[in-house]
Amino acid sequence: EDKVVQSPLSLVVHEGDTVTLNCSYEVTNFRSLLWYKQEKKAPTFLFMLTSSGIEKKSGRLSSILDKKELFSILNITATQTGDSAIYLCAVTFNNDMRFGAGTRLTVKP
């Protein structure tokens, strides 16, 4: 069965900490892996990864994909309270798309 698993489900850190969020997947005919940030309402796009070993970076956020081991990580350095959100990982495969359950990140002042 095609699945996407995120860990941890929940994480509480303090401002300035660095966090690593994990996403592993088992799908047939993988196409891409996407990371989204969801605060109060709609998800906002962060990264899309299709090639193994190439890091995508945007400010304090970065992500990398390992297609051999079937996982991706999302790193956030020097966390801020505004980073508090649910981070969703999604994998596209064949003509379908599957989301993980998300990681709820809480950044305390």
Next chain:
Amino acid sequence: DSGVTQTPKHLITATGQRVTLRCSPRSGDLSVYWYQQSLDQGLQFLIQYYNGEERAKGNILERFSAQQFPDLHSELNLSSLELGDSALYFCASSPKGVAADTQYFGPGTRLTVL
């Protein structure tokens, strides 16, 4: 503001009824996606349309259907509603609808089935 609009924002209806959710994509985007987000199931991909034609299908029930019109807006029709259909329904759009596209999400329609 992503540029994707969805109406209505909230919808309350009864079991057995039928509702239509509407989505207008960003100007120039040809592809529209529909998602369902509920507390127990998380975010689930339902269906994708590209330039009026169905492109991809996810976990969409037979009671649900969608279409994309010539002006590229899309409607999601939900019929024979059940309590379990209560959820937040998102629409997203992208320029081409291929794996390399960024999807821009609308604000969602919250459906409550009583």
